[in-house]
Amino acid sequence: MIIDIINKKRKGEILTKEELEYAFTGYQKGLVKDYQMSALLMAICIKDMEEEEIFHLTDIFLHSGDILDLSFLDGVKVDKHSTGGVGDKTTLILGPIIASLQIPFIKMSGRALGFTGGTIDKLESIPGFRVDLSLEEIKKQAKEIGLVVTSQTENLTPLDKMVYALRDVTGTTESIPLIASSIMSKKIAGGADKIVIDVKVGEGALLKTDEDAKRLSDLLIKIGKKYGKETRTIFSSMDSPLGNAIGNKVEVMEAMEVLQGKEKGVLLDTVLELGSNLVAMAKGITEEEAKKMIIDVIDNGKAYQKFIEFVTYQGGNLEDFTIHAKKIELKAEQDGVLEEIHALSCAKYVFSLGAGRREKKDKIDYDAGLVLVKKEKEMIKKGDTIAYVYTNKEDFSENCKGMFKIS
Numbered sequence: 570m571i572i573d574i575i576n577k578k579r580k581g582e583i584l585t586k587e588e589l590e591y592a593f594t595g596y597q598k599g600l601v602k603d604y605q606m607s608a609l610l611m612a613i614c615i616k617d618m619e620e621e622e623i624f625h626l627t628d629i630f631l632h633s634g635d636i637l638d639l640s641f642l643d644g645v646k647v648d649k650h651s652t653g654g655v656g657d658k659t660t661l662i663l664g665p666i667i668a669s670l671q672i673p674f675i676k677m678s679g680r681a682l683g684f685t686g687g688t689i690d691k692l693e694s695i696p697g698f699r700v701d702l703s704l705e706e707i708k709k710q711a712k713e714i715g716l717v718v719t720s721q722t723e724n725l726t727p728l729d730k731m732v733y734a735l736r737d738v739t740g741t742t743e744s745i746p747l748i749a750s751s752i753m754s755k756k757i758a759g760g761a762d763k764i765v766i767d768v769k770v771g772e773g774a775l776l777k778t779d780e781d782a783k784r785l786s787d788l789l790i791k792i793g794k795k796y797g798k799e800t801r802t803i804f805s806s807m808d809s810p811l812g813n814a815i816g817n818k819v820e821v822m823e824a825m826e827v828l829q830g831k832e833k834g835v836l837l838d839t840v841l842e843l844g845s846n847l848v849a850m851a852k853g854i855t856e857e858e859a860k861k862m863i864i865d866v867i868d869n870g871k872a873y874q875k876f877i878e879f880v881t882y883q884g885g886n887l888e889d890f891t892i893h894a895k896k897i898e899l900k901a902e903q904d905g906v907l908e909e910i911h912a913l914s915c916a917k918y919v920f921s922l923g924a925g926r927r928e929k930k931d932k933i934d935y936d937a938g939l940v941l942v943k944k945e946k947e948m949i950k951k952g953d954t955i956a957y958v959y960t961n962k963e964d965f966s967e968n969c970k971g972m973f974k975i976s
């Protein structure tokens with residue numbers, strides 16, 4: 570009985586594979602109700618899980634739907650994941666870099682929900698770009714250009730989707746066992762051989778402390794190993810946004826700048842760290858050697874060419890890719906040091922401009938966005954432009970308090 574399983578976890582006991590299957594597969598079938606699964610998730614959140622339980626849960630998620638077989642492609646296939654960050658456009662930059670080094674990069678990505686951005690929405694902000702490729706189209710494109718980014722098929726870890734949606738509304742997102750099984754089931758189902766995961770730490774992230782981030786990282790690596798998928802992690806801070814742009818079109822534009830070697834800084838550093846791990850694993854070389862190869866394909870234009878090839882192949886038209894919304898300057902109201910650019914406040918602000926969606930069916934304003942001009946710790950004067958806002962709204966300054974701390 571489900572109530573016995575909930576009670577067992579409430580008392581902090583270890584659930585067997587059969588019990589986990591009864592609860593979770595039962596939930597997928599509609600036999601276990603939302604309120605019962607909510608209670609179980611909360612018990613897991615509070616009482617935690619042992620490694621054995623986490624492995625079982627990952628396996629249950631993994632087998633709840635299709636598992637992609639990428640063996641039609643020669644060579645080592647790689648994938649990356651991020652635990653969620655404001656302004657994180659690393660997939661848009663890494664994909665072309667990796668593919669231009671002859672390593673196939675086939676990624677299924679998600680859409681924005683709430684304050685978190687989604688790679689698929691960012692790509693869809695390019696006129697004509699298609700995100701719902703069939704399996705046949707994925708295979709053809711992967712063989713021809715080695716790079717595909719498409720939306721997740723409905724049947725890839727469908728149980729994780731159901732549980733994730735419930736976690737989102739029941740205060741149970743921040744459980745390390747639940748995060749680990751959610752991420753790794755998706756990555757393993759995606760079919761890649763080698764995986765790198767960007768574990769975000771900080772106030773704006775799911776993981777608030779270094780200790781929690783380390784525990785998650787260890788689990789991700791161990792789960793990967795169980796399935797024969799070499800997994801590496803990097804840690805990055807999520808107190809301030811990644812790069813300068815937050816939104817959809819503005820993030821694609823920033824990714825293009827980085828690919829053309831026009832932007833350095835933390836965003837490029839993060840791309841280099843993720844990329845050198847992926848390339849090192851795929852080619853069996855050191856990270857230093859891999860990093861050099863990545864810098865070369867940025868410098869010689871191959872990575873940017875691959876981006877153009879990829880966008881064009883998926884139907885995107887970069888000639889019509891412009892922002893039509895108003896561009897407004899946000900100015901400093903005092904002299905001082907820009908102590909903090911608060912990631913979550915920036916995300917909420919951009920969301921209020923229409924760049925995200927409250928519910929799945931909501932439409933996004935692709936033009937809406939924020940581009941930071943000043944960096945953290947920079948000296949600024951009253952009246953200096955701190956950022957540009959792109960908006961189709963009249964009341965654009967309503968929610969912009971709290972983004973910048975000047976003292």
Ligand code: URA
Pocket residue numbers: 651652653733747748749751752755775
């Ligand atoms: N990303 C995921 O895919 N799942 C989680 O649970 C958290 C972050």
